[in-house]
Amino acid sequence: MPGGRLTHQDRRQIADGLTEGLTYTEIAARLHRPLSTITREVARNGGPDGYQADQADQATRARARRRPPTSAEHDPKAVSGLEEQFTAIMINTGLSRMTARVLASLYLTDSGSLTAAELTRHLQVSPASISKAIGELEQQELIRRERDPRRRRDRYVIDADALFRGWAASARQNTLMADFARHAADTLGAVSPAGIRLRDIGDFFDHVGHAMLQAAEQWRQAHAAKRTAGRV
Numbered sequence: 001m002p003g004g005r006l007t008h009q010d011r012r013q014i015a016d017g018l019t020e021g022l023t024y025t026e027i028a029a030r031l032h033r034p035l036s037t038i039t040r041e042v043a044r045n046g047g048p049d050g051y052q053a054d055q056a057d058q059a060t061r062a063r064a065r066r067r068p069p070t071s072a073e074h075d076p077k078a079v080s081g082l083e084e085q086f087t088a089i090m091i092n093t094g095l096s097r098m099t100a101r102v103l104a105s106l107y108l109t110d111s112g113s114l115t116a117a118e119l120t121r122h123l124q125v126s127p128a129s130i131s132k133a134i135g136e137l138e139q140q141e142l143i144r145r146e147r148d149p150r151r152r153r154d155r156y157v158i159d160a161d162a163l164f165r166g167w168a169a170s171a172r173q174n175t176l177m178a179d180f181a182r183h184a185a186d187t188l189g190a191v192s193p194a195g196i197r198l199r200d201i202g203d204f205f206d207h208v209g210h211a212m213l214q215a216a217e218q219w220r221q222a223h224a225a226k227r228t229a230g231r232v
Contacts, residue, residue, distance in 0.1 A: 006033075006041060006060070011053035014041060018048050074110075082108055098125065099133040106143060106158040113146065113157040141165040160223060167216045174209030178202045 006014075010031055017027035024042070028035045042048055045056035083104045090100035101123055106114060114122070119130045134156060137143045144162045146155045181202030188195040 006037070008053065008057045011041070011056050014038065014056075015051055015053040018042070018051055079108060096133070096136065098123075098129050099136045102130065102133040102156075103137060103142060103158070106156060112159055113155040115148070115153050115155050117153070119156070141169040164216055164220055168213060171209045171212035171216065174205045174212065178204075178206035178209060181205065 010033075013031055014027055017030060022030070024038045025035055028038045031038070041056065042051050045051055045059055083101070086104035086107060087097065087100040090103055091097055095103065102119055105119060105122055106112065116127060116130050116134065119134075120127050123130070134143070137156075138145065142162060143156050143158050144165070146157050147153075148155050179202070181198045185195040185198035185202060188198065190196070190199065
């Protein structure tokens, strides 16, 4: 049917159409398929001169067998390995191990959100450990909290908006550091070695902070435009 997967019979008709010298557009019309479906099918299976229906069908079946599992069929060992890698990366950025584990769990779950009870069961730790980690992530604005009206409990969410807020919070910290360094430079004397050093530090953090905020805002505008276009 139109929009569904190509059948073996569809591929025979494609091969026949190519033999007859039909254009991709004409073949697509004959099969009532999008033009992109036909061009992609032929391109990945030998091109217009080498396309053979039987080989194309066998190759497609082989690719399907090698395809990664769907979201409902994630390999637990693979997910566990990814969580360990992500946790190690986050620890290197300064997060505590438990906080990094909670963040990794949120990143790698399909829903992008978990309750405290779900995190407790998944990580097999105490509720107090989860609560402390959640507090740290909320303080850094790396996650956001949503109320689940059905269960009357909070869910903790990781998404693009949460990432934007976390990045913006980090940028604001750079701005605060810049203000402190410049104030310290004035206090210690602008021409003293310490004052000169702190003035340079202040200029650096001021530049980085503004650049981070500008980049985040540009990303948010581009992301919003992309989402709007996707709904058209």
